[in-house]
Amino acid sequence: MESVITLDYGSGGGKTASLIEQKILPALGNPVLNQLTDGAVIDGFDRLVFSTDSFVVWPCFFPGGDIGKLSVCGTVNDICVSGGKPAYLSLGMILEEGFPAESLERILESIHRMAEETGVSVVTGDTKVVEKGKGDGIYINTSGIGQLVCPGLTPAAIRPGDRILVSGPVGDHGIAVMLSRYSELLQGDVRSDCAPLHRLCSALYPLGEKLRVMRDPTRGGLATTLCEFMDASPCDAVLDEGAVPVSPAVSAACDLLGLDPLYAACEGRLLAVVAPDAAEEALSRMRSLPEGEQAAVIGEIGTDHPGKVLMRTSVGGTRVITRLSGAQLPRIC
Amino acid sequence: MESVITLDYGSGGGKTASLIEQKILPALGNPVLNQLTDGAVIDGFDRLVFSTDSFVVWPCFFPGGDIGKLSVCGTVNDICVSGGKPAYLSLGMILEEGFPAESLERILESIHRMAEETGVSVVTGDTKVVEKGKGDGIYINTSGIGQLVCPGLTPAAIRPGDRILVSGPVGDHGIAVMLSRYSELLQGDVRSDCAPLHRLCSALYPLGEKLRVMRDPTRGGLATTLCEFMDASPCDAVLDEGAVPVSPAVSAACDLLGLDPLYAACEGRLLAVVAPDAAEEALSRMRSLPEGEQAAVIGEIGTDHPGKVLMRTSVGGTRVITRLSGAQLPRIC
Numbered sequence: 224m225e226s227v228i229t230l231d232y233g234s235g236g237g238k239t240a241s242l243i244e245q246k247i248l249p250a251l252g253n254p255v256l257n258q259l260t261d262g263a264v265i266d267g268f269d270r271l272v273f274s275t276d277s278f279v280v281w282p283c284f285f286p287g288g289d290i291g292k293l294s295v296c297g298t299v300n301d302i303c304v305s306g307g308k309p310a311y312l313s314l315g316m317i318l319e320e321g322f323p324a325e326s327l328e329r330i331l332e333s334i335h336r337m338a339e340e341t342g343v344s345v346v347t348g349d350t351k352v353v354e355k356g357k358g359d360g361i362y363i364n365t366s367g368i369g370q371l372v373c374p375g376l377t378p379a380a381i382r383p384g385d386r387i388l389v390s391g392p393v394g395d396h397g398i399a400v401m402l403s404r405y406s407e408l409l410q411g412d413v414r415s416d417c418a419p420l421h422r423l424c425s426a427l428y429p430l431g432e433k434l435r436v437m438r439d440p441t442r443g444g445l446a447t448t449l450c451e452f453m454d455a456s457p458c459d460a461v462l463d464e465g466a467v468p469v470s471p472a473v474s475a476a477c478d479l480l481g482l483d484p485l486y487a488a489c490e491g492r493l494l495a496v497v498a499p500d501a502a503e504e505a506l507s508r509m510r511s512l513p514e515g516e517q518a519a520v521i522g523e524i525g526t527d528h529p530g531k532v533l534m535r536t537s538v539g540g541t542r543v544i545t546r547l548s549g550a551q552l553p554r555i556c
Numbered sequence: 557m558e559s560v561i562t563l564d565y566g567s568g569g570g571k572t573a574s575l576i577e578q579k580i581l582p583a584l585g586n587p588v589l590n591q592l593t594d595g596a597v598i599d600g601f602d603r604l605v606f607s608t609d610s611f612v613v614w615p616c617f618f619p620g621g622d623i624g625k626l627s628v629c630g631t632v633n634d635i636c637v638s639g640g641k642p643a644y645l646s647l648g649m650i651l652e653e654g655f656p657a658e659s660l661e662r663i664l665e666s667i668h669r670m671a672e673e674t675g676v677s678v679v680t681g682d683t684k685v686v687e688k689g690k691g692d693g694i695y696i697n698t699s700g701i702g703q704l705v706c707p708g709l710t711p712a713a714i715r716p717g718d719r720i721l722v723s724g725p726v727g728d729h730g731i732a733v734m735l736s737r738y739s740e741l742l743q744g745d746v747r748s749d750c751a752p753l754h755r756l757c758s759a760l761y762p763l764g765e766k767l768r769v770m771r772d773p774t775r776g777g778l779a780t781t782l783c784e785f786m787d788a789s790p791c792d793a794v795l796d797e798g799a800v801p802v803s804p805a806v807s808a809a810c811d812l813l814g815l816d817p818l819y820a821a822c823e824g825r826l827l828a829v830v831a832p833d834a835a836e837e838a839l840s841r842m843r844s845l846p847e848g849e850q851a852a853v854i855g856e857i858g859t860d861h862p863g864k865v866l867m868r869t870s871v872g873g874t875r876v877i878t879r880l881s882g883a884q885l886p887r888i889c
Contacts, residue, residue, distance in 0.1 A: 228884045233612075239775075240879070258710075267703075268600040275646030275699055279566075313608030315697040317650070349697075352614045353887060357692040364648040364682075365698030366608055372599075377591075432650045442572075546573070553563045554686060 228322040233352025242350060246324070250331035250340070251314070255346040259547045266310055267345060272297055272307030277364040281554040285328070287395075288507075290363055291333030293490060293556060296419050297441070298367040299341045303424035304437040304493070306376045307369030308442030309341060314348040314365055319358035330361065341419045343367065371429040378452040378496075381436040386502035387400045387460060387522040388421055389492040391416065392468040397487030397552050398476045403518050414473045418491030423515050426508040429495075433501035438494050441556055443547045446485040448494055449532045450546040457532045462522035464545070468525045485534075488555045496524065541551040566685025567877070569678035570656060575683060584647070584671070587612060588679040590660075590721070598644055598679060603704040605640030607631055610697040614887045616663065620728075620748030623696055624666030626823060626889060629752050630774070631700040632674045636757035637770040637826070639709045640702030640878035647681040647698055652691035663675040663694065674752045676700065706761040710786040711829075713768040720855040723756055723826040723848045725801040726778045730820030730885050731809045731889045744813075746805045751824030756848050759841040760826075760889045762795065766834035771827050774889055776880045779818040781827055782865045783879040795855035819880050821888045829857065 224245050231238040243404045256266060276297045283290040290483040295312065302309040318327070327434065338345055395416040402411045420439055427434050445467070449460050469477075477484045491514065495506045498554060502520055509515030532544040557578050564571040583591060587599060609630045616623040628645065635642040647667065651660070671678055728749040735744045753772055760767050773781040778800070782793050802810075802817045810817045824847065830838045835853055842848030865877040 233886060265604050265606060266810050267602045267604050270600050271701070272599045273598055273644060273646060273680055273701060275648045275680050275684045275697070277648040277650050277684045277697060279686050280649060281690075311606060313606060313699045315608045315610040315648075315699070317610050317612060317695055345608055347699075349609045351610045351695075351887075353612050353692060353695075356689065357612075357614075359690040360688060362650055362684075362686075362695070364608070364610060364697035364699075366646045366648070366680075366697075368604070368606060470776065553566065554684075 224324055226324055226350055227322060228318045228324060228327065230320050230352050230354060233318065233350060239350065240491045246327060246331060247348065250335045252345045253346060255277065258499065272302045272369045272371050274301040274305065275364065275366040276419045277362065278303060278556055279362050279554050280333040280400060280556050281359060282403055284537030285359050285400045285415055287399055288417035289330055289333050290361060291330035292337050293417050294363040294365045295334055295337035296417055297556060299343060299363040300439040302367050302369040303420050304439055306371055306373035308372045308422065309343045309367050311346045311368045312338065312343050312365050313347050316350045317358055317362040318350065318352045319360050320352060320355040322360050335418045337419065341421050352511060376434065376436050378436050378456065381452065381456060381457055381496050381524055382460055383522040383524055383526045384499045385435055385496050386499055386520050388495045388497060388505055388509065388511050388518060389445065389468065389521050391517040392473065393489050393492060394469060394473045394484035396490040396536065397475045397555050400555055401552055402476060405492060406457045411472055411476045413476060416489055416491040418514055420491065420493050422512050423493045423509060426512060427505060430497060430501050430505060433498035435496040437504065439489065439490050440492060440494050441490060444486040444488055445494060446532065446544045447547045450544065453530050453532050455530065457529050459525045459528040459533060460522055461525050461533045461535055463535050465537045466519055466521045468517050468519050487552065488552040490556060557657055559657055561651045561660065561685055562654060563653050563685050563687060566651065568684060572683065574632060579660060580666060580681065583668045584678045586677045588677060595820055601703040602697050604639045605635045605702045606660060607634040607638065608697065608699040609634060610760045611889055612695050612887050613733060613889050614692060615736055616693050618733045618748055618820040619746065620732055621750035622663055622666050624663035625670050626750050627696040627698045628670035628674065628822060629750055630889060631698040632676060633753045633772040635702040636753050637772055639704055639706035641705045642676045642700050642754065644679045644700040644701045645671065645676050645698050647678050648694040649683045650691055651683065651685045651715040652693050653685055654690040655693050655828055670729060671774060672754065674754050709767065709769050711769050711789065714785065714791055714829050714857055716857055716859045717832045718768055718829050718857040719734055719832055719853050721830060721838055722778065722801065722852060722854050723842050723843065723862050724850040725803045725806065726822050726825060727802060727806045727817035727820030729823040730777065730888050731806045733888055734885055735809060736793050740857060744805055744809045746809060749822055751847055753824065755845050756826045756842060760828060760838060761846060762833050763830060766831035768829040772822065773824060773825060773827050774821050777819040777821055778827060779865065779877045780880045783877065786863050786865050788863065790862050792858045792866060793857060794858050794866045794868055796868050798870045799852055799854045801850050801852050818877065820885065
């Protein structure tokens with residue numbers, strides 16, 4: 224293989240085959256993918272969870288992760304928060320002419336590592352190459368299939384009195400990517416929280432109906448996800464500002480940049496709403512895992528302002544949290 | 557909505573929601589997709605076929621189709637030739653800042669029409685927007701799930717004496733896209749063959765074990781697909797040059813451009829290998845459908861040159877057909 228990706232590698236011909244044989248299969252090979260058929264045949268499930276996500280994060284390597292890790296975690300997490308046990312992934316890559324083969328290798332290695340950690344197999348894939356200037360290094364789509372193991376998770380299950388929990392500090396991913404874009408100008412020791420949520424979700428499934436809904440607050444952050452939960456709800460969500468975990472480094476960077484950590488993307492945090500009498504158990508289940516050590520109850524479901532998300536500030540006031548209207552940080556995932 | 561796509565539409569916030577509500581749901585809504593959950597929950601199957609494809613065709617509108625039609629047909633066809641009955645699709649879009657909303661609407665309408673025709677539902681999706689100059693209008697990934705209804709289709713099932721069939725003239729898609737790129741310089745009345753293959757495949761499934769393998773010869777065309785079939789095979793494939801259907805317009809354009817129609821992509825043609833005593837029935841089943849009217853037996857499986865694809869020319873000679881090594885036509889799909 225040549226050292227940079229050329230258009231030929233997207234041709235579907237010999238160069239594509241060499242890319243598959245020399246790069247993709249060594250990194251990701253498994254009995255289903257190795258067949259290189261157009262469609263993977265896999266054993267079925269009773270009820271499926273099916274999810275897709277495209278990843279255009281820039282830069283594609285950032286402190287704490289890269290687009291490969293992100294593209295597995297993103298889809299795996301979508302399946303997990305939907306109550307599914309992820310099993311199979313597809314991988315569609317759009318490479319820009321000139322992309323270093325060495326970078327591709329590192330990204331595929333990340334995909335491999337994360338697939339192993341989360342117990343999923345990449346069973347089908349596709350690679351296209353576009354001319355220099357018609358892409359930005361690498362874009363990835365992953366779609367995933369999982370067995371539904373925890374049905375009924377939906378914002379419609381939320382009831383007054385429910386507690387809102389988050390598994391750790393928010394905004395790290397968004398701020399880490401932001402800082403890495405402008406590393407000549409800005410310095411800050413923030414690493415992305417990019418991580419799989421399969422263990423945290425599995426720890427909460429046994430709560431049954433007391434587990435109302437879960438989500439990974441990616442684009443738009445915690446605030447936007449909560450606003451989505453409250454859309455058309457007869458309830459409101461009241462956050463306690465002092466309880467929302469934000470790391471000092473993220474907080475400092477946000478102050479400097481005029482950003483709000485509530486809107487900055489997380490890629491490895493779990494937002495969950497649970498029944499009041501399950502909050503303690505949910506918290507201790509989350510905290511029993513390393514990735515949930517800093518889990519916290521951050522708010523409560525009320526009824527005073529149907530459809531709204533409110534923040535009780537540390538000085539005793541209340542403000543309304545609205546949905547992000549534009550792009551705070553474009554291409555964050 | 558604004559008249560062009562801006563970065564804000566990829567933010568995951570309010571603009572993304574308005575894009576979904578005003579453009580995507582009106583075009584593609586169905587009970588599963590309308591839930592707008594991260595993962596679609598769907599009823600399961602015994603055995604699944606799972607496939608993915610990214611589409612970067614340029615230009616995204618071409619005679620006979622557009623990237624939307626192509627992105628449904630491409631994945632549906634991959635499932636069908638794998639022996640599956642396609643049921644569910646995911647849709648991941650990467651839009652370039654500045655892409656006209658009207659074009660997006662037309663593309664979504666194509667997706668809708670083609671999904672209806674093929675009986676599939678788009679059940680989950682994702683949209684990202686990249687800065688101007690970091691994409692090329694629109695890139696689409698579709699992944700699909702189907703129930704396996706015709707197991708065992710594989711090049712390994714090919715036996716000496718088997719017949720090679722194609723459902724219609726080859727190369728139309730590749731040449732149509734090529735001509736549309738250079739329409740100021742070149743004129744030619746060639747339309748893409750972009751079409752779904754679900755009916756043709758269903759018509760052949762009843763042949764059972766006598767149906768060895770099927771494929772839609774996209775990137776790299778008929779020649780490359782046959783070379784893939786013969787990889788590591790103890791047999792050879794011998795094509796009869798005079799029998800391969802090529803339309804006069806495609807033939808003329810190829811002569812002019814120095815291209816070989818055997819390597820030009822098809823997006824609505826079926827290549828099938830069947831047992832010798834099933835060839836007549838396969839041919840009449842294909843011809844009974846409008847999309848198979850011009851089906852033909854184009855060659856035979858032999859044993860003289862294991863692993864090779866050969867062409868018996870109209871003047872009585874024989875030449876070896878090799879796999880496409882570079883990109884004959886980049887970004888054809």
